[in-house]
Amino acid sequence: MPAVNSQPRRARSGNQRDEAARLAVLHAADDLLVEHGFARLTIEAIARRAGVAKQTIYRWWPSKVEILLDTLIEDSEKRFAVPADKPSELRGYFRGYARFVTRDPAGKVLLALIAEAQHCPETAKSLHDRYLGPRRELERELLARGIETGEVSTALDLDAALDAVIGPIVYRALTGASVPRALVDALFDGLLKA
Structure with missing residues (x-):
């Protein structure tokens, strides 16, 4: 044996x-x-x-879109996570968002997928289901905690407030314009200041 x-x-x-x-x-x-x-x-x-x-x-x-989404998800989690339970970091989060979409290669992936989503419903759905939706839920929770603690205040509902701050940042990044810190601070102060 x-x-x-x-x-x-x-x-x-x-x-x-x-x-x-x-x-x-x-x-x-x-x-x-x-x-x-x-x-x-x-x-x-x-x-x-x-x-x-x-x-x-x-x-x-199945496609290059799905590869790019995996890249975006992994890189976002490593380099640009939504701060958990720290509404005091909201201003810093939006400043980080501006840096992410203008300087980080993963931010360029996000912008490319947003642009492609305008022409391809499958890309739009996958981008929303796998990245934008889950991330928005975390952002919404963070903003809600900021409202509860009195660190932020908004006359808008949570999604509209997030769109009002993030929208101009993404627009400028998509058009190749810089996103100055003063712009991010003005958006934050004008829309979310307690």
């Missing part, structure tokens, strides 16, 4: 390779979008840059 190996079984390295490939695809998509824009971003170019086969990409994502 053969001896039984008492050593614990090593995990297969396939998961590590899969995670490395997944990250390579996300980084490649993000980089190529910034370099060439949404229209010129292709699955072929992403595969080439990431060093993976196109079939690998199609096995995990």
Whole structure:
């Protein structure tokens, strides 16, 4: 009878390779979008840059929009999370939002997806369902806590107040204009100041 190996079984390295490939695809998509824009971003170019086969990409994502959404979601969580239970950080959050959409590659992904959503209902739905909707819920909760604690006040409902502050920031970023800190502060003070 053969001896039984008492050593614990090593995990297969396939998961590590899969995670490395997944990250390579996300980084490649993000980089190529910034370099060439949404229209010129292709699955072929992403595969080439990431060093993976196109079939690998199609096995995990049905489209470049879904790749970009995964990139956006991961990067947003790491670099621009909605502050939990800290309504005192609302002004800083909106300043951070302006920096995110004007300077961060993930912010460029967000802008590209917003622009594409204007022409493609599937992109609009996916962007809303996977990113904008869940993030808006967190923003709404943060703003509501700010109202409860008296740190902010608004005559508008929560969604309208958020739109009134975020809308001009996104508009300026989409048109390539800068978003000065003074503008963000004026929007915050005019719409949300306690």
